[in-house]
Amino acid sequence: MALPVSFMTFNIRREGRENNAGDLWEARKEPVAAFIRDSKASVAGLQEVKAEQLAFLAKALAPDFAHVGKGRDANGEGEASPIFYRADDLQLLGSETCWISATPDEPGTRHVGAICPRIVTCAAFRQQSGGEFYCFNTHLDYAGMQDLSPDFRVQREQAEILCNLIKKFCGDNPASRVVLGDLNSDATAGAPPVLQHAGYVDVSGGDEISTFVGFDDAHWETTAAFGATQKSVTKIDWIFAKGACIHCYKVMSDKYQASNGELRNYSDHLAVMAELSFEGVSSEMATESKKGCKRSVSEAGLQQESS
DSSP states (O other): OOOOEEEEEEEOOOSSOOSSGGGSHHHHHHHHHHHHHHSOOSEEEEESBOHHHHHHHHHHHTTTEEEEOOBSSTTSOSSBOOEEEETTTEEEEEEEEEESSSSTTSTTOOOTTOSSOOEEEEEEEEETTSOEEEEEEEEOOOTTTTSSSOOOHHHHHHHHHHHHHHHHHHTTOOOEEEEEEEOOOOTTSSHHHHHHHTTOEETTTTOOOOSBOOTTSSSSOOSTTTTTOOOSOOOOEEEEEESOEEEEEEEEOOEEEOTTSOEEESSSBOEEEEEEEOSSOOSSOOOOOSSSOSEEOOTHHHHHHHO
């Protein structure tokens, strides 16, 4: 029987200028690596990972973790959305980086209206028990995020492309799928409704706890890059699943103690974790139970997507 798999999605905040020197990547990198390494996550989808950050984490997390994924720029550099996975628990069967655009195989391309090129890192895994699943990690664009009434058009259209890319990568294989990412979207607009229409379930079960909190827990941007513009939406980091049994979901509010004794956030985002399993999932939605699964993702969604 396949054991549950713990998934994490975590925007670690790109390396660059910060208002507070304590929030610089150089100050955070060791604590961030320790947080990921010491977590129970078997799969960690990270966002805003620049090349030097990726190189550092790959070395710091080895040999416990291996990873797949490359940067979003045409030369394979720039921000990446890598998938780190515990090498002793999971076998990588295949992986691919695709650009969320009209030409997903062309590196560096972007969707119309998007501020930056956006990518999805795709991976197929096999558990030691033989169970297989797919995982997809992405960071959708932030166009419109500071609007007073954002309609998240770009994120909605990117999610439609994402669903098609997932179909292409999985082919006819009905194995379970897990989508991790910073979707820069509200629960009722942008990417989440698109994923739900495609048969994916929000594993948070409607939990509205903020995942973007800022380094100072103020829930808005205070960086030199964005000024002091308040975020219109603060739950922007999501885990969606199809064909999975959902055991638990948690927004990780952990902090670390800096060298000066202060308790600090690892990033301006909080990590989100969920424990899922992929065997014995009922074709009907399971009711909440204190034993076994909290919720079950309908396998009917698999049939709907392949039709």
